[in-house]
Amino acid sequence: MTLESVLTRIDESLPEAMERLMTLLRIPSISTDPAYKAECESAADWLVTELNSLGFKAEKRRVPGHPMVVARHEGPGPHLLFYGHYDVQPVDPLTLWDRPPFEPAIEEGPNGPVIRGRGSSDDKGQLMTFLEACRAYKDVTGTLPGNLTIFFEGEEESGSPSLIPFLEANRDELACDLALICDTSMVSPGVPSIAGQLRGMLKEEFTLHGPRIDLHSGHYGGPALNPLREISKLIASFHDEAGRVAVEGFYEGVAEVPAELKRQWEACGFDEAAYLGHAGMTVAHGEAGYSALEQQWARPTLEINGLWGGYQGAGSKTVIPAEAHCKITCRLVGAMEPGDVRRKLRAHVEARLPTDARITWDSDLDGAPAAVMDTSRPEFEAARQALSEEWNREAVIVGMGGSIPIAYYFKSILGMDAMLIGYANDDDAIHSPNEKYDVKSFHKGIRSWARILDRIAK
Structure with a gap:
């Protein structure tokens, strides 16, 4: 009956609840622009006040950048940590907005009413769903629902420069039984989703040197020797005709998707044709034998992100360039280790260098598993x-093609x-x-967290 x-x-x-969200959305907490430092402080202050009013012990923590917000409520049950971020992206180009980005409003959308404004979806609307679920529990029962820590970051949209040192310095306080992260989406409209895996990342950049000078x-x-011609051969050697990465040992640590998980993915309502069509494609161009969803969530990749050399200006310049350049990123899955993949990739390239060519690598690039x-927990x-139960359709355990660093840091630094x-x-x-953020997403998001807390916070 309590639920x-x-x-x-x-x-x-x-x-x-909608008006409280509107108040937060009106604060232009753009973290990457120093001109909005005071506004980021204001957003953190607003959240501290709200959390304290709910019965948390909340405070603003100083870091070199924008402050962290940490709140605690001791109660029975497992210790849960909820993470979100209060900072937002810049609004440029402003001329493309239909209304001022920090003057939020409810508008009618093609699928129902939406909350329009910067931060409405990423991530203020999302983090407020959890706070409003806690508020409803407090209103009904007189107390918050369990043993909770809240952690709100103010630099997620600007690279999180303060995050790792803060987690390391506050490991004992922040390490919990399980983290809950709201900074994500549903796999398809109306299909509730829980992300259980995120791909890692490896960045590489190299220069192929040939003649002493342009010739x-x-x-x-x-x-x-023409470095552009030779680097083209190297690029072509990275994949076979079936779209598989041809670097020796690249797939070590990669497992196939379990049958039950694959069944959930196939039934999740993902529209492959629409997904591809949005990018102007008609077929998936990745690894043969895998659906677009599997390629995005469960298979590793090696992508060429930049390739250049020689004359780039207007007209023609009849030179053979002295060097050519390539930028690469690899998305990693399973047990793939960035350092191991880096060694294999470099060995692949260096084994194919012709006489009179040499390679230099950028040694400052990072990687994360x-x-x-x-998900058996x-x-x-x-x-x-x-x-x-809330969305009246089967929720699915999904993967994510991108990388959300906080999930990796929670696991690697805090062990959860x-x-x-x-x-x-x-x-x-x-x-x-x-x-925008659908009003339905906000409303049912609050109800969803209430149901989840009812099941796991005891």
């Missing part, structure tokens, strides 16, 4: 059932798994003009 009372309270108090192509064309959660199934549960949609235009 039903909490859900009723959420429904009845939705207008007040006249009439005097040296033919005898001279995939974040793979233990009972909390994952409990949350999946709670989401299924994370459940990534958010209610955004792919058309929310995060980081873009006219960002």
Whole structure:
């Protein structure tokens, strides 16, 4: 009966919850622009005040950049940490916005009313779903729902420069039984999703050196080694005809998707044709034998992000360039280790260098393994059932093609798994003009967290 009372309270108090979100959205907390430092402070202060009013012990923590917000409520049950970020992306180009980005409003969208404004989906609307679920529990029961720590960051949209030192310095305080992360989306509209794995990342950049200087192509064309031609051969050698990465040992640590998880993915409502069509494609061009969803979530990649050399200006300049350049990123899955992949990639390149060519590598680029959660934990199934009940369709455990560093840092620094549960949609235009968050996502997101907490916070 307590859960039903909490859900009723959420429904009845939705207008007040929406106005609180609007208040937060009006604060232009753009973290990457120093001109908005005071506004980032204001957003952190607003959250501290709200959290304290709910019964948390909240405070603003100083770091070299924008402050962290940490709040604590001791209670029975497992210790859960909820993470979100209060900073937002810049709004440029401003001319493409239909309304001022920090004057949020409710508008009618093609699928129902939406909250329009910067940060509405990424991540203020998402983090407020959790706070409003806690508020409803407090209103109904007189106390917060369990043993909770809240952690809000103010630099996520500007590279999180203060995050790792803060986690390391506060490891004992922040390490919990499980983290809950709201900075994510649903796999398809109306399909509740829990991300259980995120791909890792390896960055590489190299220069292929040939002649001592740029050469006249009439005097040296033919005898001279051409770095652009040789780097093209190297690039072509990275993949076979089936789209598999041809670097020896690249797939060590990569496992196939378990049958039950693959079944969930196939039934999740993902529209492959629409996904590809959005990018102007008709077929998937990755590894043969895998769906676009598997290629995005569960298979590693080696992508060429930049390739250049020689004359780049207007007209023609008849030179053979002295060097050519390439930027690469690899998305990693499973147990792939960035350092191991880096060694294999470099060995592949250096074994194919012709006489008179040499390679220099950028030694300052980083890498991080995939974040793979233990989805066999009972909390994952409990949350999946709670989401299924709220959204009236089967929730799915999904992967993510990108990398959300906080999930990896929670695992590597704090030693805890994370459940990534958010209610955004792919058309929310995060980081873009006219960002929005569906009112349905906000409302059902609050109800979803109430159901999840009812199942896992005891």
